[in-house]
Amino acid sequence: MVRIVLVHPEIPQNTGNVGRLCAGHDVELHLVKPLGFSLDDKYLKRAGLDYWPFIKLTVHDSWEDVLAAFPTSRVLCFSARAEKTYWDVNYGPDDLLVFGREADGLPPELVARYQGSLLNVPHGENIRSLNLANAVSIVLYEVLRQAR
Numbered sequence: 001m002v003r004i005v006l007v008h009p010e011i012p013q014n015t016g017n018v019g020r021l022c023a024g025h026d027v028e029l030h031l032v033k034p035l036g037f038s039l040d041d042k043y044l045k046r047a048g049l050d051y052w053p054f055i056k057l058t059v060h061d062s063w064e065d066v067l068a069a070f071p072t073s074r075v076l077c078f079s080a081r082a083e084k085t086y087w088d089v090n091y092g093p094d095d096l097l098v099f100g101r102e103a104d105g106l107p108p109e110l111v112a113r114y115q116g117s118l119l120n121v122p123h124g125e126n127i128r129s130l131n132l133a134n135a136v137s138i139v140l141y142e143v144l145r146q147a148r
Helices: 012-025 042-054 063-069 108-113 132-147
Strands: 003-007 028-032 057-060 075-078 096-099 118-120
Touching: 003 012, 003 132, 012 028, 012 042, 012 132, 028 063, 057 063, 096 132
Parallel strands: 003 028, 003 096, 028 057, 075 096, 075 118
Antiparallel strands: none
């Protein structure tokens, strides 16, 4: 199954919701430091409810550590400013689905490095972007739909 990677997440509730989603579908969750909260944060724990024992969580010190752990995985990065949509991809079991932090998305160096594999989740012009946890959910359910 694919792996969800959150790069520098800031809002514990979003990460907790993503963790709960991952637990429900047996998907690994990878967090890349720095994090905007402690893993002991009460809001993180509350959003993940009692599913924390079932979340396959790994915290990485850097993006390079993620790549070292999964050297053959395809990297798919999600950005509100990407031109291709998440519908335009056939997902594979070893894919890394990479999402940036809530305030400003992926770091510029990742956007530049993965320009050819940037994807977006379309939304109306009334908003700048979708909530991180919602975007992860939308993409993961497309992966599950394709895999059924």
